Amino acid sequence: MQAPVTSAHEDDAIEHVRQHPMFTLMILGLGALSYVLLQSAVIPALSDFQRSLHTSENGATWILTANLLAASVATPILGRLGDMYGKERMLLLTYVVLTAGTLMAALVDSIGLLDVARAVQGIGGGIFPLAFGIIRDEFPRERVAGAIGLLSAIFGIGGGLGIVLGGLIVEHLSWHWLFWLPLVALVAAAALTARFVPESPIRVPGRVNWVGAILMGVGIAAVLLSVSEATTWGWGSSKTIGLLVAGLAVCGAWIVAELRAPEPLVDMAMMRVKGVWTTNLAGFLLGGGMYASFVLVPQLVEAPRSTGYGFGASVLAGGIYLLPSTLTMLAFGVMAGPLAGRFGSKRMLVAGALVGAASFAMLTFAHAHPWEIYVSSGLLGAGIGLAFAAMGNLVVQAVPPEQTGVATAVNTLMRSVGGAVGSQIAATLVAARMLASGFPAEHGYVLAFVTSLGFLVVCVFASLLVPARSRFA
Numbered sequence: 395m396q397a398p399v400t401s402a403h404e405d406d407a408i409e410h411v412r413q414h415p416m417f418t419l420m421i422l423g424l425g426a427l428s429y430v431l432l433q434s435a436v437i438p439a440l441s442d443f444q445r446s447l448h449t450s451e452n453g454a455t456w457i458l459t460a461n462l463l464a465a466s467v468a469t470p471i472l473g474r475l476g477d478m479y480g481k482e483r484m485l486l487l488t489y490v491v492l493t494a495g496t497l498m499a500a501l502v503d504s505i506g507l508l509d510v511a512r513a514v515q516g517i518g519g520g521i522f523p524l525a526f527g528i529i530r531d532e533f534p535r536e537r538v539a540g541a542i543g544l545l546s547a548i549f550g551i552g553g554g555l556g557i558v559l560g561g562l563i564v565e566h567l568s569w570h571w572l573f574w575l576p577l578v579a580l581v582a583a584a585a586l587t588a589r590f591v592p593e594s595p596i597r598v599p600g601r602v603n604w605v606g607a608i609l610m611g612v613g614i615a616a617v618l619l620s621v622s623e624a625t626t627w628g629w630g631s632s633k634t635i636g637l638l639v640a641g642l643a644v645c646g647a648w649i650v651a652e653l654r655a656p657e658p659l660v661d662m663a664m665m666r667v668k669g670v671w672t673t674n675l676a677g678f679l680l681g682g683g684m685y686a687s688f689v690l691v692p693q694l695v696e697a698p699r700s701t702g703y704g705f706g707a708s709v710l711a712g713g714i715y716l717l718p719s720t721l722t723m724l725a726f727g728v729m730a731g732p733l734a735g736r737f738g739s740k741r742m743l744v745a746g747a748l749v750g751a752a753s754f755a756m757l758t759f760a761h762a763h764p765w766e767i768y769v770s771s772g773l774l775g776a777g778i779g780l781a782f783a784a785m786g787n788l789v790v791q792a793v794p795p796e797q798t799g800v801a802t803a804v805n806t807l808m809r810s811v812g813g814a815v816g817s818q819i820a821a822t823l824v825a826a827r828m829l830a831s832g833f834p835a836e837h838g839y840v841l842a843f844v845t846s847l848g849f850l851v852v853c854v855f856a857s858l859l860v861p862a863r864s865r866f867a
Contacts, residue, residue, distance in 0.1 A: 543730020
């Protein structure tokens with residue numbers, strides 16, 4: 395493929411960015427934060443969507459489900475395309491599609507069209523693996539760990555910040571502003587990427603295995619849909635079990651097809667590398683334990699005091715209880731580089747899982763006072779900041795440069811799948827026992843916290859299996 399022709403001025407600008415990687419990191423971080431805010435800011439507004447769009451509670455949850463399904467399918471494909479055709483080019487295309495979906499979401503007034511817009515926004519899941527690849531290709535070696543750590547932390551920072559922002563918008567503006575505000579940042583990120591982010595010189599020749607892509611998409615979508623609807627259908631219902639079994643069968647067929655394909659979408663030999671599969675396992679368990687907190691904590695503190703456990707907080711105040719986690723995630727994301735250099739990414743991952751487990755242990759036994767929620771929230775953020783930063787670096791270290799995009803995409807996917815599973819289990823436990831007032835009993839929250847704690851304890855042991863150093867470190 396012939397290299398694009400650039401002017402002398404453009405070449406100077408690109409070289410300037412290569413010499414100042416923090417500017418590139420700021421641009422990548424802006425786009426990543428905008429995407430995560432779009433994912434999480436809608437959570438406090440679900441009841442508002444239900445009322446204003448005249449839909450059911452289950453219909454409103456499809457605003458989350460449609461986005462999750464699309465992101466899970468698109469993320470590995472975009473990671474692979476970035477490795478093949480250029481990460482900056484695919485990142486810019488991802489921004490264009492994400493911006494179009496966000497503009498559509500801001501303008502529509504029907505639940506069906508909003509679900510379509512949210513599915514289009516799911517394409518933005520490719521931002522993270524593409525950004526990780528750009529960092530590995532362009533940054534000085536000594537700055538890669540810190541940059542990946544900070545960008546990984548944005549995944550969690552945006553989750554907590556989005557819930558606070560969503561609560562603020564719900565209380566003072568219409569839900570349309572949940573999309574208008576990130577849209578401005580997305581347009582800026584796209585423009586800055588096109589102007590300043592250099593194209594990666596590392597490419598792997600080949601073509602997309604579309605048979606594998608279709609099998610992967612259908613299989614993962616079926617599994618996630620069965621998990622997402624399990625609370626409504628029932629975990630033991632024929633629809634849930636049937637769809638789950640069918641999805642797993644298609645995923646099995648996808649693995650077989652990838653093993654036989656001359657140019658697989660996801661190289662299964664790479665997936666068998668110890669540094670990859672152990673980190674992916676830890677990512678699944680980490681997502682299963684930690685993501686539920688973004689829903690459980692606001693829901694608990696917003697319950698009325700008459701329940702015996704709630705604080706009667708507003709939607710906005712409920713989100714503010716997550717602010718300590720946002721601050722500690724940011725702090726440990728900034729320190730990711732020095733920590734990885736001194737202790738190693740494996741130790742960071744183990745420490746992150748342990749600190750996250752301590753957070754849920756505290757929530758299990760001490761959640762009667764606001765200060766206890768704030769402390770556990772801070773611990774949770776520290777755990778996420780450490781663990782997410784470590785996982786990004788561990789995957790990058792375990793694979794050759796030409797497989798960075800697809801490898802980090804699969805790790806991102808495993809965290810999302812784990813988060814979906816853990817969140818639905820927690821929602822089922824909370825909803826299993828209701829008070830006469832119609833609010834969940836405290837016992838349901840305790841069981842949900844114990845379940846999240848269990849995920850993270852197992853994650854500690856999975857993290858110990860991760861090699862301390864890998865071939866491509």
